[in-house]
């Protein structure tokens with residue numbers, strides 16, 4: 330006689346980039362094990378691969394693909410799935426940034442804090458728009474970077490750290506539609522080289538406008554405050570992204 334099959338409950342969540350609510354199930358022990366193992370290994374590529382796998386397994390609605398989700402929605406999806414799988418509370422151990430407290434003294438003190446996943450929200454900038462007007466007649470519709478695109482940036486920061494070439498690549502990848510007067514050009518119909526030429530032909534002002542799109546797009550940020558048990562220093566930090574919440 331075969332063993333009984335355990336029914337998994339399903340839940341619904343909303344993601345910014347998808348219009349209808351998505352039905353999902355919690356992850357199963359085998360999936361949690363994969364995720365934990367990837368995290369213990371500390372290999373970012375493995376963690377990304379595993380996170381995407383879990384989202385694709387657990388999101389039951391048609392048309393949800395972890396490869397296509399913007400990074401912020403992918404993070405939210407994973408956190409929501411986790412909260413229904415192992416609970417809403419995450420225990421984290423936090424230290425000072427770069428081993429120095431806010432008085433600039435070296436301290437390796439670690440503090441245990443708890444975060445309730447239901448407190449986490451995407452930070453949305455009021456002036457953010459996917460539609461960017463470049464001239465009176467030319468405008469662009471952008472799309473959000475996926476997790477793969479981020480990992481190719483190799484931790485580069487759109488504000489400061491990225492090389493010009495990386496920035497160009499990301500911008501080129503995220504152009505969705507170009508409007509010129511009555512004409513509409515979908516990026517899918519044009520080669521990467523053509524889009525690259527277009528980006529290269531922008532003025533610095535116009536290029537800045539594209540950068541603002543990335544600086545203001547939704548992000549998973551969470552402010553925390555704690556007092557270090559070793560030096561008694563009060564610290565404020567902003568947690569940002571999956572690594573901070575899970576590792």
Ligand SMILES: [Zn+2]
Pocket residue numbers: 425430436437438557558559560561562
């Ligand atoms: Zn300390």
